[in-house]
Amino acid sequence: MAKTVVLERKPLSLSERTYLPQIATGLKTTFSNMFKPKVTLQYPEEKPVIPQNYRGIPTLVKDPNGREKCVSCQLCEFVCPPKAIRITPGEVPEEDLDREHVEKAPQEFEINMLRCIYCGYCQEVCPEEAIFLQQEYSSSGYSREELINKKDKLYELGGVLPDKHYKWDKKKKAELEGNSH
Amino acid sequence: MNFVDLLFLGFATLALGGGILMIFSRHPVSAALFMIISMVSVAGLFVLLEAFFLAILQVLVYAGAVMVLFLFIIMLLDVGPEGAKSSRLKLVSGFAGVACFSILIVLSLLLVFDSSPISQASTLWPALDQNSLVNGENLVFSTRVKSFGFGLFTKYMLPIQVAGFLLLAAMVGVIILSKKVIREEKV
Amino acid sequence: MIEFMQSLEIWQILAIKIVFALMMIGAVMTMAGYSVLAERKVSALMQGRLGPNRTVLPIIGSVPIIGPFLQGLGIFQPLADGLKFLFKEEIVPGHVNKIYYYLAPIIALVPALTTMTVLPFGEFFTGAGETIPLMLADLDVGILFILAVSSLGVYGIVLAGWSSNSKYPFLGGIRSSAQMISYELAMGLSLLPIFLWVSKPGVEVSALSLVEIVNSQHQANWLLLVQPVSALIFLIALFAETNRLPFDMPESETDLVGGFHTEYGSFKFGIFFVAEYAHIVIGSAIFTIIFLGGWHFLPWMSDPWPANWVGTILGVGWFLTKTVGLIFFFIWIRWTLPRFRYDQVMDLGWTKLLPLALANLLFYIVLVTWLDQSAL
Numbered sequence: 033m034a035k036t037v038v039l040e041r042k043p044l045s046l047s048e049r050t051y052l053p054q055i056a057t058g059l060k061t062t063f064s065n066m067f068k069p070k071v072t073l074q075y076p077e078e079k080p081v082i083p084q085n086y087r088g089i090p091t092l093v094k095d096p097n098g099r100e101k102c103v104s105c106q107l108c109e110f111v112c113p114p115k116a117i118r119i120t121p122g123e124v125p126e127e128d129l130d131r132e133h134v135e136k137a138p139q140e141f142e143i144n145m146l147r148c149i150y151c152g153y154c155q156e157v158c159p160e161e162a163i164f165l166q167q168e169y170s171s172s173g174y175s176r177e178e179l180i181n182k183k184d185k186l187y188e189l190g191g192v193l194p195d196k197h198y199k200w201d202k203k204k205k206a207e208l209e210g211n212s213h
Numbered sequence: 214m215n216f217v218d219l220l221f222l223g224f225a226t227l228a229l230g231g232g233i234l235m236i237f238s239r240h241p242v243s244a245a246l247f248m249i250i251s252m253v254s255v256a257g258l259f260v261l262l263e264a265f266f267l268a269i270l271q272v273l274v275y276a277g278a279v280m281v282l283f284l285f286i287i288m289l290l291d292v293g294p295e296g297a298k299s300s301r302l303k304l305v306s307g308f309a310g311v312a313c314f315s316i317l318i319v320l321s322l323l324l325v326f327d328s329s330p331i332s333q334a335s336t337l338w339p340a341l342d343q344n345s346l347v348n349g350e351n352l353v354f355s356t357r358v359k360s361f362g363f364g365l366f367t368k369y370m371l372p373i374q375v376a377g378f379l380l381l382a383a384m385v386g387v388i389i390l391s392k393k394v395i396r397e398e399k400v
Numbered sequence: 401m402i403e404f405m406q407s408l409e410i411w412q413i414l415a416i417k418i419v420f421a422l423m424m425i426g427a428v429m430t431m432a433g434y435s436v437l438a439e440r441k442v443s444a445l446m447q448g449r450l451g452p453n454r455t456v457l458p459i460i461g462s463v464p465i466i467g468p469f470l471q472g473l474g475i476f477q478p479l480a481d482g483l484k485f486l487f488k489e490e491i492v493p494g495h496v497n498k499i500y501y502y503l504a505p506i507i508a509l510v511p512a513l514t515t516m517t518v519l520p521f522g523e524f525f526t527g528a529g530e531t532i533p534l535m536l537a538d539l540d541v542g543i544l545f546i547l548a549v550s551s552l553g554v555y556g557i558v559l560a561g562w563s564s565n566s567k568y569p570f571l572g573g574i575r576s577s578a579q580m581i582s583y584e585l586a587m588g589l590s591l592l593p594i595f596l597w598v599s600k601p602g603v604e605v606s607a608l609s610l611v612e613i614v615n616s617q618h619q620a621n622w623l624l625l626v627q628p629v630s631a632l633i634f635l636i637a638l639f640a641e642t643n644r645l646p647f648d649m650p651e652s653e654t655d656l657v658g659g660f661h662t663e664y665g666s667f668k669f670g671i672f673f674v675a676e677y678a679h680i681v682i683g684s685a686i687f688t689i690i691f692l693g694g695w696h697f698l699p700w701m702s703d704p705w706p707a708n709w710v711g712t713i714l715g716v717g718w719f720l721t722k723t724v725g726l727i728f729f730f731i732w733i734r735w736t737l738p739r740f741r742y743d744q745v746m747d748l749g750w751t752k753l754l755p756l757a758l759a760n761l762l763f764y765i766v767l768v769t770w771l772d773q774s775a776l
Contacts, residue, residue: 055737062446062736072450216410242500242562249555269544277551278581281558285577288562288570358541358608 087152087165090143091190092183098192101162104138108154108163116147117154141183145171164190221261228254236310241287245280252276266358421517421536428516432677433478435727439677441474442731452477485670493564493663500563505664505671508556511549512678518542519685520611522695522716525707533611534716542610543595546686547588550641553679554580557643557650557660560672564663572659575742576650579640582749583647587637589757590630593764594623594690610686614694622699624691629760631691633753638687640749642679645734649742684726688719692726695719 047053073080082088095101104121122139154163168189173179181189231251238244252275259268365373437452444451452474461467461476470476492501520535520542539545554577561573595608598616617623624631640647651659661672688694695715697703705711740748 058736059732062732065448066442066445068448070445070450071448074450246500246555246559253552265539266541266544269541269548273544273548273551277548278584281551281554281577281581284555284558285574285581288558288574 082167082169086167086169087150088167088169089145089171089181089189090148090150090154090163090165090186091168092141092162092186093164093190093193094187096192096194100137100187101160102138102141103134103160103162104136104141105159107157107159111153111157113151113153114147114149116144116149118142118144138183141186143181143186145179145181146176161193164193166190217261221258224254224257224261227251228258242284245284245287248283249276249280252280266361417536424516424536425513428513428678428681429674431681431723431727432674433482435677435680435731436481436673437474437477438727439731439734440477442728443735446732446735455480482670485667485673488666490667491665493566495565496663497563497565500559501663502668504556504560504563505668505675506556507559508553509671509675509678511553511556512675512682514549515546515682516685518545518610519682520614520689520694521685521719522712524712525709531707533614534712535611538611539609541608543591543608543613543686543690546682547584547591550679550682551580551584553675556672556675560664561650561660564660566663568656568658569660569662572650572652572656572662576643576660579643579647579649579745579749582746583637583640583753586633586749586753586757587641589754589761590633590637591690592761593627593630596764596768597623597626610689614689614696617693617699618696619700619702622691622693625699627691627760627764629756631687633757633760634691635687636748636753638683639730639733640745642683642730643676644680644730646737646740647745648739649745652739654739680727680730681723684723684730685719687726688722692722694722 092100092102104119106119106121109115109117109119118140119138119142120140121136124134124137150165152165155165166189171179228251231247231249231254235244235247235251238247253272256268256271256276259265259271441451453472455474455476456467456471457476457479461471492498517536518539520533520538522534523531524534525531557576558573561569561571561576564570594613598613613623639645643650648659650656651661653659656662661669664672693699695718697718703711703715705714
């Protein structure tokens with residue numbers, strides 16, 4: 033058991049009881065603070081450093097060949113806790129030679145930024161690595177409609193991510209070799 | 214009618230109007246505020262008489278300190294607007310009002326028309342000159358602060374001390390009344 | 401000058417006085433506006449921030465070097481703040497007592513502006529070697545006038561608290577009136593030794609005049625050095641009377657939301673705000689006059705400026721410098737000390753400052769009597 037030591041508090045001296053020396057010390061501290069370097073970040077001109085794993089606005093990305101990655105499996109719509117994502121699935125037309133092995137692509141993809149909580153579940157759950165929470169954090173608009181990000185806006189925000197394994201190329205290769213599934 | 218007369222009429226109207234409205238307003242806070250208006254207007258009248266010191270004391274002591282206390286207590290006790298009183302209380306207050314007003318009228322008439330000692334109050338001051346010397350010279354009574362001080366500490370020394378003693382007695386009384394009585398519990 | 405004044409009709413004198421008064425109001429209100437800016441800027445600097453530096457006027461802001469510099473200082477911020485107060489929506493809560501609710505800000509501002517009438521801020525040298533103090537009204541009981549009128553300022557706060565008809569403003573108003581009554585006493589008592597010290601035996605001129613107090617410090621000790629205890633008590637009481645931290649009982653955001661002006665918004669709140677800062681400006685000016693030698697140069701030194709209009713301007717400038725220094729001190733204290741608890745404020749006022757002021761008064765009564773006796 034820890035031993036409790038009761039410290040005798042020294043009685044305050046006369047100068048301490050007036051509090052004036054302490055006030056003077058305080059004033060000295062605040063005054064010297066006036067000349068220290070400032071920590072303010074002048075926001076629109078200076079931007080904060082965003083760490084690599086930052087969860088910003090969710091975006092849709094394309095693969096290095098500029099092809100739409102999303103296959104509208106709607107897993108993200110299902111997992112989204114605030115139900116911010118709405119996907120209208122559509123079919124990929126047969127004549128699209130680039131993606132002839134892909135059956136579906138989103139006809140419309142909406143993320144409501146008024147509902148989004150930036151949890152990153154959509155990125156985690158996406159089997160096609162098509163949705164990413166990137167470093168963009170500033171989203172504003174004058175109306176509610178403006179803050180619902182449509183498909184083209186999402187692709188514009190997302191851009192192209194370097195992809196390590198060309199999944200569709202592999203799929204195509206497999207299909208050509210005859211063992212598609 | 215010149216400018217000063219206009220000012221006098223203005224302040225006098227405010228002083229009287231404030232006083233009357235103070236009596237007739239139902240809410241205590243309004244009454245207190247009308248009283249402040251009345252007091253500040255009286256201070257204005259003093260200024261017109263070039264008695265700046267008196268005017269300032271009027272504002273400092275009455276409007277600034279006493280009325281703040283009044284207001285403070287009205288607010289602390291949360292006194293609401295006065296409702297209808299019983300007829301007996303009405304009768305008493307009406308009688309008191311009439312009595313006070315008639316005394317006021319009589320006194321004013323005495324001051325204006327009679328040469329009784331009250332009306333000669335203004336001649337009290339020259340009496341001060343005869344036996345008060347400052348540096349070998351008579352201190353002529355003026356509106357300056359110094360002549361007030363000199364009068365208070367020479368001719369009116371006794372009344373001041375008596376008044377001070379009265380206030381001291383009142384203060385001691387308040388302290389005794391407001392002191393908590395601590396009873397020792399007997400086992 | 402005096403003959404010139406006597407030759408005028410009364411309405412002409414009135415017109416001149418009104419023009420002077422408007423100029424003075426303009427000066428004090430500008431200083432009040434810029435002390436708000438100073439408050440924000442100094443607090444920012446003390447907390448490692450930059451403070452307001454965004455507001456800019458179209459033409460002046462585009463001047464190459466000066467524009468950005470002024471913008472960085474936030475010089476245009478008070479204009480923006482004032483306009484904001486003017487154009488905000490006027491909200492009157494349904495439960496307030498309308499008449500007093502509207503009256504309160506006015507009552508708060510008027511005494512703050514009235515005290516400046518007897519405030520001397522410099523001297524004018526006539527050709528004949530005379531000096532005329534620069535002030536609106538040369539009252540021989542100036543300091544009492546200031547004490548009296550500033551004591552009326554409390555009604556604004558009390559009425560605001562009462563008419564708002566809600567808990568926090570009411571508590572703020574009650575606290576404020578108690579605080580004002582308590583500290584007025586110490587303030588008045590701390591000034592008495594000053595008058596005793598300044599009025600010499602045999603001098604006819606009343607030493608209650610602020611001009612006399614300033615001139616007694618010319619080529620002599622500042623009264624701050626002669627009577628440091630009085631200066632300390634007066635300064636503490638001044639903080640309490642202007643409701644500044646560490647004594648901002650009526651406002652105390654942390655326990656009373658906004659205190660007496662919780663229910664006020666837009667321009668009515670703006671008036672309270674300006675009144676508070678006008679009090680600070682005038683309080684600083686009074687402290688400068690009484691304890692820091694007013695427009696005279698350093699203690700024991702004669703004024704280094706010539707006795708003509710240049711001297712007048714330099715003297716007024718020096719006076720303003722001291723006043724601004726004190727305003728800075730007010731702000732500095734605010735961002736250094738925490739707020740007192742209400743009972744601590746009352747305790748300090750009644751059991752510490754009042755006895756100290758009385759002891760100080762007694763000491764100087766004995767000292768002045770002894771000096772007078774030994775001089776005879």
